[in-house]
Amino acid sequence: MNKQIGLLQTASLLQRLGLVLAAAAFISAWGSGFLVAKIGTVDVPFLTLLVWRFLPLAVVLLAVSAARGDFRRLDLRGLRRQAGIGLLGQFGYCVSVYAAIALGVASGTTALIDAVQPIVVATLVGPVLGLRVRGAQWLGLAVGTVGAVMVVSSQAADVDTGVTAYLLPLLAMAFLIVGTFVDRRWPSTLPVLTTLTVHVGVTAAALLAVSLLTGTFWPPFEAGFWMAAVFAAAVPTVVGYGLYWWLLRRVGVTVLNALLFLVAPATAVAGTALFDEPLTGVTLAGFALCAAGVALVLLSEHRAGPSASPQASLTEGPARTNRAGNQAVLAEQEAFTGRDGRH
Numbered sequence: 001m002n003k004q005i006g007l008l009q010t011a012s013l014l015q016r017l018g019l020v021l022a023a024a025a026f027i028s029a030w031g032s033g034f035l036v037a038k039i040g041t042v043d044v045p046f047l048t049l050l051v052w053r054f055l056p057l058a059v060v061l062l063a064v065s066a067a068r069g070d071f072r073r074l075d076l077r078g079l080r081r082q083a084g085i086g087l088l089g090q091f092g093y094c095v096s097v098y099a100a101i102a103l104g105v106a107s108g109t110t111a112l113i114d115a116v117q118p119i120v121v122a123t124l125v126g127p128v129l130g131l132r133v134r135g136a137q138w139l140g141l142a143v144g145t146v147g148a149v150m151v152v153s154s155q156a157a158d159v160d161t162g163v164t165a166y167l168l169p170l171l172a173m174a175f176l177i178v179g180t181f182v183d184r185r186w187p188s189t190l191p192v193l194t195t196l197t198v199h200v201g202v203t204a205a206a207l208l209a210v211s212l213l214t215g216t217f218w219p220p221f222e223a224g225f226w227m228a229a230v231f232a233a234a235v236p237t238v239v240g241y242g243l244y245w246w247l248l249r250r251v252g253v254t255v256l257n258a259l260l261f262l263v264a265p266a267t268a269v270a271g272t273a274l275f276d277e278p279l280t281g282v283t284l285a286g287f288a289l290c291a292a293g294v295a296l297v298l299l300s301e302h303r304a305g306p307s308a309s310p311q312a313s314l315t316e317g318p319a320r321t322n323r324a325g326n327q328a329v330l331a332e333q334e335a336f337t338g339r340d341g342r343h
């Protein structure tokens with residue numbers, strides 16, 4: 001049985017409450033990243049905000065991990081794999097999202113396109129991993145796509161930006177999906193803090209190189225910029241990304257990605273309140289269709305049972321080739337929850 005599903009079924013009330021609170025914190029922290037991108041790039045290039053979001057944080061995390069001795073457990077193969085995941089899930093994702101918002105794409109639209117990810121994840125595991133894709137999943141994908149088109153069209157009507165800008169959130173989604181698939185295909189036994197440190201470190205290095213080449217490295221000496229940079233480092237990065245990988249190990253890829261849809265409505269409402277972004281009846285109808293699409297995919301997966309789920313394939317697949325690695329991941333989960341079921 002899929003150990004993520006088993007964990008949810010056997011968890012105590014306190015553990016389930018902890019997962020609910022972690023999920024709520026993840027949704028809030030992840031959504032704040034879209035808003036700070038909009039606020040922090042009004043007067044500065046988006047690469048400037050990004051490099052100063054990640055560079056100081058990388059120094060701090062590297063120092064903490066070195067003091068804890070975390071790198072002693074990290075071999076060269078694990079380092080390369082985590083570096084690749086970091087370049088996909090953080091560098092590629094954040095650059096694409098920030099570029100889209102800088103080009104005028106509404107923050108709510110960016111979050112919504114990103115929120116179609118659970119449907120894509122649940123559907124693509126068929127052709128990618130050789131599983132049977134059920135008819136309800138294809139229907140969910142179609143319904144969610146219609147909803148996304150409705151929202152994009154309703155918000156794009158008042159925004160003077162090209163079609164290319166709307167491809168950037170799709171690119172961001174692709175980066176995060178690939179990074180997530182790689183992480184689940186070869187689960188890591190390292191603490192989340194260690195993997196997050198590697199991700200932030202390689203992202204900071206890549207952003208440093210790009211910002212120096214493009215002349216966007218030097219920051220302004222303004223309090224507002226540094227408040228945005230510190231907030232972006234602490235909340236969307238440490239809390240948002242930290243909980244993303246932490247929850248991924250405990251609830252599985254499909255459930256976690258379904259949470260991303262809940263980011264979109266909150267971000268759209270906040271974008272309307274803060275930036276006067278359009279929120280029409282068509283926009284709300286698009287959200288409803290996207291929610292229906294996600295529900296169809298998840299309901300189909302639930303009815304099929306854990307053995308047939310895409311989530312199970314991503315976590316059980318590596319067990320067939322590396323049971324020792326998966327046992328270590330399970331041991332880490334037991335260490336968190338406690339062998340007697342207590343925190």
